[in-house]
Amino acid sequence: MGENMANVSFTFNGGSVGAEVPDNTLLVEFIRETLGKTGTHIGCDTSQCGACVIHINGESVKSCTMLAVMANGQDVTTIEGIADGDKMHPMQAAFHENHGLQCGFCTPGMVMSAIELVTRNPAASEQEIREGLEGNICRCTGYHNIVKSVQAAAQVMAEK
Amino acid sequence: MxxxxxxxxxxxxxxxxxxxxxxxxxxxxxxxxxxxxxxxxxxxxxxxLADCGLAGIEDLGDALKIGAMTRHVDVETSEIVAKSIPALAVLAAKIGDRQVRNRGTIGGSIANNDPSACYPSAALALDATIHTNSRDIAADDFFVGMFETALEENEIIIAISFSKPTAAAYAKFPNPASRYAMVGVFVAKGDSVSVAVTGAGEDGVFRHAGLEAALTSSFSPESVEPVTVSGDEMISDMHAASDYRAHLVKEMTRRAVAACG
CATH class of the missing domain: 3.30.43.10 (Uridine Diphospho-n-acetylenolpyruvylglucosamine Reductase, domain 2)
Structure with a gap:
């Protein structure tokens, strides 16, 4: 079987990107290796841990469980694309202020999932936040400060 | 990869x-x-199949038709589903996690017929019709065995139509790691009562005649208690022994009936 090549092109963090890669290239591989944006992490590679969560058209997805070519024509946003210049996104700032991370490996995915969660449900309860982050695993914090961070960010985002 | x-x-x-x-x-x-x-x-x-135009939710009056490429998140948040068969929205909201629901589709779930997937139980209990590119298949004939369906090699699911019940509910005991159903029970009430069980059967999703008979004669959580549910043909694995799954079938049925109100 020959290696088929795919033309991958989509909107990426506000700009447009394109490259020819093998058909079986995962979206997370394309982002990290072809585009060189390594903020999106590969944790489990089995769509369990959520370290690779990015946004497609504003919705959170696990980029280890999509082929790059499936994102053609879509609007892709990663952790590198959410700050306003040097000013952190309210969710990033809240994780910083509330000690919402320790080792930081899960943080990019956690932040991306949390942003969609708060956008969908600006008044999310603690329980809804905990359930909404089911797809993201953190082995350091015990989640408590992550939930606090999301609650704090939700307030800031609501005021905007 | x-x-x-x-x-x-x-x-x-x-x-x-x-x-x-x-x-x-x-x-x-x-x-x-x-x-x-x-x-x-x-x-x-x-x-x-992303560009084949298979996503969408349509109210047909006595049935609800959902396109094969409709994502779990769209069923979960649809106003049409919430009005016509809210139990289906509840079921969709319990699948996997948010990121999985943002991509996973009803057609994919039905076609795969995973013995622990949620949707097959709703299809059986709500007397669904699976529309393919070549024919319509009744849910009772569609789910053949574990990961097996009546689909032919060149057949593609276009949509699934669910009959509207007078009351319905889905109760799920999730495997805490995978979030698949250790046992899930979909109860639907119309002229008679349907009880479809996922997560437990060695041949995949099935209807339980004993529970259906008991609930058809008296629709209350108490009617579940005297029914014998055998674990003989149920899955036994590292997560749960077959007799524990049999116990969960009764408990999830009781909860689903209670949730029907």
Missing amino acids: YQTNYVRASSIDGAVAKLDDEAKLLAGGMTLLPTMKQRLASPETLID
Whole structure:
């Protein structure tokens, strides 16, 4: 079987990107290796841990469980694309202020999932936040400060 | 990732034309892609159905029709579903996690017939019809066995129609790691009562005649207690022994009936 090549092109963090890669290239591989944006992490590679969560058209997805070519024509946003210049996104700032991370490996995915969660449900309860982050695993914090961070960010985002 | 070729079909006919023994249809990819990574599947070609126009939810009066490529999140948040069969929205909201629901589709779930998937139980209990490119299949005839369906090689699911019940509910005991159903029970009440069980059967999803008879004669949580549910043909694995699954079937049925109000 020959290696088929795919033309991958989509909107990426506000700009447009394109490259020819093998058909079986995962979206997370394309982002990290072809585009060189390594903020999106590969944790489990089995769509369990959520370290690779990015946004497609504003919705959170696990980029280890999509082929790059499936994102053609879509609007892709990663952790590198959410700050306003040097000013952190309210969710990033809240994780910083509330000690919402320790080792930081899960943080990019956690932040991306949390942003969609708060956008969908600006008044999310603690329980809804905990359930909404089911797809993201953190082995350091015990989640408590992550939930606090999301609650704090939700307030800031609501005021905007 | 396993080497494969990707094609995006622009129509059902185009997808059918590309289907052969070495090809697999790609819907949301939430099961197929992990399966390929584990080398449990090795299709030479993936045919993506994303551009075939198969997503959408339609109220047909006495039934609810959901396009095969409709994502779990769209069923979960649909006003049409919430008005006509709210239990279906509850079921969709319990599948996997948010990120899985943002990609996974109803057609993919039904076609895969995973013995622990949620949707097959709703299809059986709500007397669903599976519409394919060539025929309509009753849910009772569709689910043949574990990961097996009545679909032919060149057949593609277009949509699923669910009959509207007078009351329905889904109760799920999730495996805490995978979030698949250890046991899930969908109860639907119309002229009679249907009880469909997922997660437990060695041959996949099934209806339980004893529970249906008891609930048809008296629809209350108390009616569940005297019914004998045998674990003889139920799954036994590291997560739960068959007799524990049998116990969960009764408990989830009781909860679903209670939730019907």
